Amino acid sequence: MPFPQRRKLWWNSLRVRLTLWNTAVVLVAVMVALLAVREGLRYSLLTEIDVVLNDEAKSLSLAIQEFYPDHQLVIDEMQRIAEGHKERGWHVHWLDAHRNTIWASPAAPPAPLTQLAVERGERSVWVSKSHRSVERRVDAPGIPTYYVRVGSPIAYIEEDVARLTRILLPVSLALLCLAPLGGYLLAERAIDPLKHITETTRRLRPSRLEERLHVRGVGDELDQLAIQINQFLDQLGDHLRQQQEFVANAAHELRSPLTAIQASVEVTLDKPRTAAEYEDLLVAIHHECQHLGCLVNQLLQLAETERVPGDAPREMVGLAEIVRRCLEMFAPIAEDRALTLQTHLDETAAVWGMPLQLRQLATNLIDNALKFTPSGGMVAVELGRKGAGHVELTVRDTGIGIPPADLAKIFERFYQVDKARSRAATDRGNGLGLSICQAIVQAHGGTIDVTSEVGRGSTFRVVLPAATDRTGMPAPASPREAGLV
Structure with missing residues (x-):
């Protein structure tokens, strides 16, 4: 039954969403960059004006120390500096120890600045909405304590910042207009491989x-x-x-x-x-x-x-008892065919699994060995531990063996090495026994392999996770991952 197709909305398109995300990122980046440039310019200009004002204030503090107690000479020096920077609107304040005005230039603000911005030793910066001043303390032996301030209006700084903003604003708007187009093109290029994937899977x-x-x-x-x-x-x-x-x-x-x-x-x-x-x-x-x-x-x-699901109910199974019962079942057949059964079973070998399937595994392997071993031959069944956390079941015979070309296919369904002979035999098989063995082993988290030599026999080897290493399903690392096969 085909699934009903939902109506495709344009805003659900991955291309549109990538475009919107790209536009939003560009918008945020442009706004942050614009603010950073504006504030960076303002900071640089303020720092530069502070340096210049500090140099002039320092020279006036030296003049006070040099000309004291002649106030007129000090005032003349202050007037000279104020007149020299008249175009910039500079002003000079001479204050006593209580910061009362002794003398102020004509361009000075009506009242002394009272907001302290920065204080570093003898230097401090005083600000208002329209002015910025650098103040230095004059504290020399033999003269009273004075303060001298050299200030400047900051309107031209705000004008420079506004001028830069007017330059950057059109550029920012242009970027914002181009961002959706660029985002769309980038999204188109990014999802182009997805379009090919969708088209291919649709076919x-x-x-x-x-x-x-x-x-x-x-x-x-x-x-x-x-x-x-x-x-x-x-x-x-x-x-x-x-x-x-x-x-x-x-x-x-x-x-x-x-x-x-x-x-x-x-x-x-x-x-x-x-x-x-x-x-x-x-x-x-x-x-x-x-x-x-x-x-x-x-x-x-x-x-x-x-x-069988991976979390199917399992129980601790003693493999020795299962293998022993299978050998007892096949003992009359081996005796009738004059075959020797050799066994070596480790009674401590146990796994977490399903008893019926494990019994079928042992039955198929032993039956397969007896079926293709001629009279007078031998079938050996060994069960023991392999490494720290695995159990190994080996079934070895002296039968007709398997040609090398057939070894890779021996576990395939319905595959038979000698179909003509098998069909002629009274106990002919159908090529499913080893496939069932492989499915059972894989369901228990193990591996099965075979080595064989034509005319000398075959050896089937099953490795399963031991029960002593487990507290539940699924199994830990497989035997192949543990380096045991």
């Missing part, structure tokens, strides 16, 4: 998964996303291919006994038969039905094993 179909996303090779997050999606598509394609092969093989395996049953019945019904012939037919049909039932049961078991 994908369950029956056509060959197409892959383009990886630009720049190593950014979009490349990583494309790589992850491609890997997922590879896994999905492999899974679908395996499912298709599984269905085809299952259909073939099911058709063979059904065809045999149908052919036998049609031949028998072609003409009257004796009771013995009918009995032979029923025996043959019964044999094929047994094989058909075994195949169906194994298919169901394989499906159930693969559907």
